[in-house]
Amino acid sequence: MSFNPDYESVAKAFIQHYYSKFDVGDGMSRAQGLSDLYDPENSYMTFEGQQAKGRDGILQKFTTLGFTKIQRAITVIDSQPLYDGSIQVMVLGQLKTDEDPINPFSQVFILRPNNQGSYFIGNEIFRLDLHNN
Amino acid sequence: MSFNPDYESVAKAFIQHYYSKFDVGDGMSRAQGLSDLYDPENSYMTFEGQQAKGRDGILQKFTTLGFTKIQRAITVIDSQPLYDGSIQVMVLGQLKTDEDPINPFSQVFILRPNNQGSYFIGNEIFRLDLHNN
Numbered sequence: 001m002s003f004n005p006d007y008e009s010v011a012k013a014f015i016q017h018y019y020s021k022f023d024v025g026d027g028m029s030r031a032q033g034l035s036d037l038y039d040p041e042n043s044y045m046t047f048e049g050q051q052a053k054g055r056d057g058i059l060q061k062f063t064t065l066g067f068t069k070i071q072r073a074i075t076v077i078d079s080q081p082l083y084d085g086s087i088q089v090m091v092l093g094q095l096k097t098d099e100d101p102i103n104p105f106s107q108v109f110i111l112r113p114n115n116q117g118s119y120f121i122g123n124e125i126f127r128l129d130l131h132n133n
Numbered sequence: 134m135s136f137n138p139d140y141e142s143v144a145k146a147f148i149q150h151y152y153s154k155f156d157v158g159d160g161m162s163r164a165q166g167l168s169d170l171y172d173p174e175n176s177y178m179t180f181e182g183q184q185a186k187g188r189d190g191i192l193q194k195f196t197t198l199g200f201t202k203i204q205r206a207i208t209v210i211d212s213q214p215l216y217d218g219s220i221q222v223m224v225l226g227q228l229k230t231d232e233d234p235i236n237p238f239s240q241v242f243i244l245r246p247n248n249q250g251s252y253f254i255g256n257e258i259f260r261l262d263l264h265n266n
Contacts, residue, residue, distance in 0.1 A: 049211065075264050076260065078179050080256045082256060083175055092264075104237075104262055106223065110221060122215065123213045123215060125221070127209065129239070131208050131237055
């Protein structure tokens with residue numbers, strides 16, 4: 001057991017870093033900015049129900065997202081430590097791409113410690129919060 | 134590495150079981166129904182920003198939730214395997230307690246394998262999706 005006592009500050013710094021890379025530039029610069037956050041083989045990312053595994057597949061998905069501008073407002077960040085030193089983060093917020101309406105979203109990450117004293121994304125799930133009524 | 138290939142079916146069965154216990158009866162019966170899903174010491178649960186650790190603290194929180202009836206509709210369940218055999222599950226849905234309006238919610242779980250070939254909740258975060266605008 002090695003619950004990280006600093007999970008909350010790590011989570012908040014990570015989220016700030018992640019969106020600063022995700023929300024700027026075009027698809028290629030997004031992929032470049034996020035590249036070192038994913039493991040070449042063992043990271044999972046599910047975007048609106050479409051799952052990718054490994055850095056190349058994940059970045060490929062992010063490169064081809066069809067918007068040119070994104071604005072984002074984070075509503076709340078919840079985080080918890082895991083028994084193995086990983087950190088779980090859930091983000092609720094709102095985003096607006098191009099001329100689309102504002103949509104709420106939910107996103108969750110598992111941050112795993114690497115050998116350099118930093119973290120990579122082991123698992124990530126993103127969904128727009130769209131319901132039938 | 135031991136990614137569980139059956140993560141999706143485990144996740145869906147777990148969610149059905151969890152809400153069948155959570156949504157029925159009063160606070161005491163809710164706590165009894167969920168009791169065996171949490172580790173006595175090492176489960177984390179954050180409910181609307183309030184964190185509890187360990188079975189007793191978590192069940193105490195669930196016992197004292199101030200509603201008598203809850204109706205729930207699940208919109209989507211996303212799941213992924215973790216490197217250690219755990220499973221991450223994110224649920225988006227809508228719920229209605231008593232005479233309150235319908236609210237969307239987001240909930241995430243880390244299911245960890247136990248020694249009996251089943252799973253317990255290592256980590257859980259719940260939030261109503263309430264934004265400023």
